[in-house]
Amino acid sequence: MADGLTIMNVDGGRSHIVSEDGDTPTIILRRCANVHLRGLRIGHDPTRAPRHSCGAPALWMEDCTNVLVDGCDLYGSGTEGIYALGVKGLEVRDTVIHDCSIGIATLAACTGI
Numbered sequence: 550m551a552d553g554l555t556i557m558n559v560d561g562g563r564s565h566i567v568s569e570d571g572d573t574p575t576i577i578l579r580r581c582a583n584v585h586l587r588g589l590r591i592g593h594d595p596t597r598a599p600r601h602s603c604g605a606p607a608l609w610m611e612d613c614t615n616v617l618v619d620g621c622d623l624y625g626s627g628t629e630g631i632y633a634l635g636v637k638g639l640e641v642r643d644t645v646i647h648d649c650s651i652g653i654a655t656l657a658a659c660t661g662i
Contacts, residue, residue, distance in 0.1 A: 558588035571603030582614040592624035606632040625649040
């Protein structure tokens with residue numbers, strides 16, 4: 550299990566993490582603990598994947614513990630901003646989720662949300 554992962558922008562803006570493949574989540578976290586995502590823009594490239602044509606979320610989490618998403622911008626053209634399965638302890642704060650085809654999040658078998 551990966552423990553203590555932090556991905557963040559250090560200059561006060563937002564670093565952009567973008568996928569050109571609309572059928573793959575932009576970020577996938579599996580079996581991780583104590584993950585912090587801060588000050589990021591995460592999504593699918595709308596020029597490669599037209600709005601609402603993607604089949605994947607911006608952020609996929611599976612069997613993770615203690616995940617913080619803080620000050621981020623999660624966007625479509627994907628299905629949803631966050632897909633979480635079996636996550637224990639998820640906090641999302643000061644984050645905007647927009648332009649997704651299904652909704653903002655799917656939370657399945659999660660606790661401590």
